[in-house]
Amino acid sequence: MACRLATTSNQTMSDDHATKTFDIDCTLSYDITGPTDFLFQVHALHGLDQEVLKESLVLTPPLPQHVYADPTVHHRFLRVQAQSGPLQLHYTAQVRRTLRPTDTSAAEVAIAALPDDLLHNLMPTRYCESDHLSRAAQKLFGALPPGYGRVAAVVDWIHTHVEYLVGSSQPTTTARDVFVQRAGVCRDFAHLGVTFCRALNIPARLVVGYARFDEPPPDFHAVFEAYLGGHWVMFDATRMSPLDELVRIAVGRDAKDVAFATIFGPAVMTAMSPLISPAAAAAPAKAAVPVSAA
Numbered sequence: 576m577a578c579r580l581a582t583t584s585n586q587t588m589s590d591d592h593a594t595k596t597f598d599i600d601c602t603l604s605y606d607i608t609g610p611t612d613f614l615f616q617v618h619a620l621h622g623l624d625q626e627v628l629k630e631s632l633v634l635t636p637p638l639p640q641h642v643y644a645d646p647t648v649h650h651r652f653l654r655v656q657a658q659s660g661p662l663q664l665h666y667t668a669q670v671r672r673t674l675r676p677t678d679t680s681a682a683e684v685a686i687a688a689l690p691d692d693l694l695h696n697l698m699p700t701r702y703c704e705s706d707h708l709s710r711a712a713q714k715l716f717g718a719l720p721p722g723y724g725r726v727a728a729v730v731d732w733i734h735t736h737v738e739y740l741v742g743s744s745q746p747t748t749t750a751r752d753v754f755v756q757r758a759g760v761c762r763d764f765a766h767l768g769v770t771f772c773r774a775l776n777i778p779a780r781l782v783v784g785y786a787r788f789d790e791p792p793p794d795f796h797a798v799f800e801a802y803l804g805g806h807w808v809m810f811d812a813t814r815m816s817p818l819d820e821l822v823r824i825a826v827g828r829d830a831k832d833v834a835f836a837t838i839f840g841p842a843v844m845t846a847m848s849p850l851i852s853p854a855a856a857a858a859p860a861k862a863a864v865p866v867s868a869a
Contacts, residue, residue, distance in 0.1 A: 619822050647692060684803070684804070702831065725777075
């Protein structure tokens with residue numbers, strides 16, 4: 576997930592209850608040299624502020640596929656088993672987002688008042704070591720008034736002090752690594768945002784999705800959400816793509832929960848093109864039932 580740099584964009588959502596509809600066109604290609612199992616997360620999330628209006632997924636060559644949904648958030652996983660040879664996945668969808676106005680006065684929620692199913696979003700994880708960065712978070716942001724403004728200050732600090740640099744991090748790079756080296760890509764920016772928020776007792780989670788960039792090539796994009804005012808609020812410290820034009824694929828505690836492809840076997844990616852664009856025509860009034868299995 577390299578996340579190429581694009582122009583700066585606003586970090587707040589639309590100020591009205593607008594809807595936006597997007598077309599997704601994602602192609603992933605692999606060269607396989609032996610029996611391989613794939614676990615993909617490419618389906619647009621059907622839930623939260625998103626409706627999947629229509630979608631299609633085609634594998635070339637045709638292979639059995641199994642789709643199942645996370646029981647809590649409902650993002651979807653695709654399981655595929657393939658043999659030696661080329662494999663191409665082609666996913667298309669039309670997705671409608673209903674935009675929630677940004678509440679810049681949203682308060683932090685006391686731990687005692689948090690829903691039970693959000694408590695795990697306070698805990699340190701493999702990539703988000705909030706316990707190790709607790710002192711730094713308190714020193715930098717502990718004295719700020721709690722609420723939306725404090726999370727915005729976290730985002731501003733990351734954007735100012737961490738350089739966006741392709742190739743500066745590895746799949747094993749953690750938020751603590753990024754804090755020390757002061758460079759990373761989109762998932763590193765998001766991990767650090769999640770980590771600082773959790774260190775301040777604000778539930779936070781990673782989001783991966785389809786996003787539009789001004790500079791090619793396209794890529795999947797990682798941002799983060801903080802739980803404020805009883806709602807999940809999206810933030811992007813890279814400021815690479817408009818937040819109201821990101822279509823979620825999955826949310827999770829850190830990158831290990833939201834990888835677009837997890838591969839068990841000898842396979843190499845040869846091409847990737849996760850494209851998103853505004854829908855050319857008005858979306859249907861009724862959402863379609865998302866693909867559940869094939």
